[in-house]
Amino acid sequence: MxxxxxxxxxxxxxxxxxxxxKNVTNQxxxxxxxxxxxxxxxxxxxxxxxxxxxxxxxxxxxxxxxSSTIGVFFEKPPMEGKPATPGWYNTVAFEKEAHAKGLYAxxxxxxxxxxxxxxxxxxxxxxxxxxxxxxxYSLASPRKVHPDTQQVYNSVIKPIGxxxxxxxxxxxxxxxxxxVIEPCTEExxxxxxxxxxxxxxxxxxxxxxxxxxxxPECLTVAYSYVGPEVTTPIYRxxxxxxxxxxxxxxxxxxxxxxxxxxxxxxxxxxxxxxxxASSAIPVIPLYISLLYKAMKEEGVHEGCxxxxxxxxxxxxxxxxxxxxxxxxxxxxxxxxxxxxxxKVSQLWDKVTTENIGEIxxxxxxxxxxxxLFGFGYDSIDYDVEVNELQEIPG
Ligand code: NAD
Ligand code: NA
Numbered sequence: 001m002x003x004x005x006x007x008x009x010x011x012x013x014x015x016x017x018x019x020x021x022k023n024v025t026n027q028x029x030x031x032x033x034x035x036x037x038x039x040x041x042x043x044x045x046x047x048x049x050x051x052x053x054x055x056x057x058x059x060x061x062x063x064x065x066x067s068s069t070i071g072v073f074f075e076k077p078p079m080e081g082k083p084a085t086p087g088w089y090n091t092v093a094f095e096k097e098a099h100a101k102g103l104y105a106x107x108x109x110x111x112x113x114x115x116x117x118x119x120x121x122x123x124x125x126x127x128x129x130x131x132x133x134x135x136x137y138s139l140a141s142p143r144k145v146h147p148d149t150q151q152v153y154n155s156v157i158k159p160i161g162x163x164x165x166x167x168x169x170x171x172x173x174x175x176x177x178x179x180v181i182e183p184c185t186e187e188x189x190x191x192x193x194x195x196x197x198x199x200x201x202x203x204x205x206x207x208x209x210x211x212x213x214x215x216p217e218c219l220t221v222a223y224s225y226v227g228p229e230v231t232t233p234i235y236r237x238x239x240x241x242x243x244x245x246x247x248x249x250x251x252x253x254x255x256x257x258x259x260x261x262x263x264x265x266x267x268x269x270x271x272x273x274x275x276x277a278s279s280a281i282p283v284i285p286l287y288i289s290l291l292y293k294a295m296k297e298e299g300v301h302e303g304c305x306x307x308x309x310x311x312x313x314x315x316x317x318x319x320x321x322x323x324x325x326x327x328x329x330x331x332x333x334x335x336x337x338x339x340x341x342x343k344v345s346q347l348w349d350k351v352t353t354e355n356i357g358e359i360x361x362x363x364x365x366x367x368x369x370x371x372l373f374g375f376g377y378d379s380i381d382y383d384v385e386v387n388e389l390q391e392i393p394g
Contacts, residue, residue, distance in 0.1 A: 001388050003083050005375045007172065010279040012373040016382065017390050019374020020089035027056060027305040028097055031063040034309055039317050040065025041134035043215070045121065047072045047112050047204060050087025051372070052275035053223050054138030056304035058094065060312050061134065068104035068129055072112050072121055074141075083388045086276075086373050095393045104128065107392055112139055113200050115147045118207050125213045132208065133215040137201045137222040140277035144195040147203070155195035157240050157281050158184035159233045166230060167348070169286040169356065171279075171365050176353045179282050184239045196243035198222070198250025205254050205265070218263040219316065220254060222247055223270050226332060227287070228341055230348055234283055248328060266321065268329040271307055274368035285365060287344070290351065291335060292361035294343040300334040303368075307331055 006013040037060070044061040048054035049071030061067035071091060078084035091107050098105035106124060110117040125132060144153045158164075161183050168179040184192075193199075201222050208214050224244045227235050235241055247267060254265035272278065272288050279285060295301040302310070311331045315321055324330050334340065347359050356362055370376040 001081055001083075002383060002385055003388065004382060005370060005373060011276070012370070012375070014373065015083050015086040015089055016374030016380070017083070017089040017092070017386055017388065018380050019371070019377050020086050021093035022377050022380065023371060023374065024055075024059070024090050024093040025097065027059045028063050030305050031060055031309060034064065034313070037064045037313050037317055040312060041067050041219075041317070043067065043129045043132050044069045044134045044136065045072070045125070045132045046070070046136040046138065048136075048138035048140065049073050049107070050075050050091050052138065052140065052273075052277065053270055053304050053308060054136060055087070055090055055094070056308040057136040057138060059305060060308045062094075062098050062103050062105065063101070064309060064312060066103065067134075069098070070121065070124060070129065071105070071107040072117060073107070073109060074111055075109055077109070078388045078390065080389065084390070088392070089374065089390065091392050092390045099393060106394060109392070111145065113141075113144045113147055118204060122207065122211045122213060126211070131213055131215040133218045135205065135208065135218070135220040137204065137220065139200070140275070141195060144200070146194070153191040153194040155192040155240065155243065156184050156188045157234065157238060158182070158188065159238045160184060160189060160242070162233065164233045164238075166234075166283055167286055167351065168283045169289065169362070171285045171289070171362060171369065174353060174356050174362055176286070176351060176356055181234060181282065189239050189242050192239040193243045193246045196240060197246030198253070199246075201247065202250050202254055205257065209257065209261070214258070214261060214263060216261050216263075218258070218261065220263070220265045221316065221329075222251065222265075222267050224248060224267045224328065225272065226269050226336070227272060228344060230345070231283055231287055235281070248326065251327065266323070266329055267327075268311055268315070269332045271302060271332045271335045273304055273307070274365060274372065275304070276372060279369060286351070286360070287348075289356070289360035289362045289365045290344045290347045291340070292364045293347065293359065294340050295334065296361060296364070298340060300337075300340070302334070
């Protein structure tokens with residue numbers, strides 16, 4: 001079929017297999033250009049492995065450290081005349097490249113919150129890899145069906161206690177406007193913690209350990225975010241921030257549980273980037289457009305793959321793992337540099353619909369957004385038929 005972008009607000013309903021393949025091969029090429037990570041992982045499980053930071057983690061593991069990888073994710077397969085979601089095509093491309101290099105790579109598509117998918121993953125590890133030495137937890141989900149009670153929880157992105165009002169941008173039109181978001185209820189906070197807190201990460205590690213598929217000295221890492229002052233009321237001090245607090249606390253709990261096998265759990269605070277998860281959050285796209293401008297000007301801009309390669313090379317596998325006062329790895333260090341934040345904050349005060357084209361990197365934002373779905377590559381002819389019915393090799 002001929003596949004063109006079909007955008008509805010902050011999501012795109014279509015994805016292009018060749019463009020997604022390009023996203024993956026570009027990340028593989030970057031990883032190869034950086035070279036082998038000394039003392040990197042060997043058998044890696046990535047939960048949330050099909051897009052964003054999780055996909056980058058899988059690529060760095062495989063192509064920067066020759067790792068065998070198992071990827072878990074929740075993607076829609078293609079149907080006749082209806083393309084799959086991007087993570088599906090990303091995985092098709094990833095497995096193809098990994099297998100061509102002689103690397104083990106298998107994937108499980110289903111709900112990571114469920115007991116069934118956890119069991120399936122364990123069965124696969126037992127039959128193929130035996131033990132895992134790195135577990136990356138990179139889920140971003142708006143909802144969770146509780147594995148024991150089947151109760152459904154929905155996460156919200158709202159401030160706590162006080163109405164939030166600030167600038168935001170419609171990144172398609174470039175219109176800057178004010179957004180007003182009413183505070184959430186206590187129940188919404190708790191639901192958000194259920195979905196995006198550390199409960200499921202802990203469940204994964206509990207069951208992996210109980211089934212004896214974790215290597216001695218194994219590591220597990222989950223991803224968090226802190227961000228600037230302008231987004232603090234809606235992000236870090238809001239409902240989602242409470243879930244991130246919970247996730248960060250879970251790292252200590254999990255480390256305690258892994259003590260007897262000398263394992264450790266860490267949270268890495270990553271940089272703000274355009275992903276399907278972040279484009280849905282109000283205010284963040286405007287912040288990211290200004291941040292991209294400032295970071296590109298200073299020559300310190302990174303995408304998911306640059307972030308994760310640097311995380312592996314300079315933090316996770318470089319001997320002593322450096323952390324902040326809260327025990328977190330900070331790979332958002334360049335985003336949070338005072339000169340970068342000062343610049344963003346000055347631009348933030350000035351930005352309007354009229355000047356956003358000049359003072360923000362809105363074009364960079366849009367390009368990254370369309371690339372998430374495989375669109376916007378000059379080297380691809382989007383008027384040509386492409387096979388939408390691609391299967392993950394397995
Ligand atoms: P993403 O949307 O690109 O990736 C989410 C992944 O989770 C996908 O692989 C998806 O298939 C999978 N997933 C979602 N629900 C699932 C389910 N029920 N079962 C199995 N898999 C499921 O998101 P991302 O931006 O890469 O986010 C990953 C983590 O990084 C999140 O914890 C996020 O908060 C964090 N983070 C993101 C940013 C950012 O700016 N994007 C910054 C710092 C930290
Ligand atoms: Na991810």
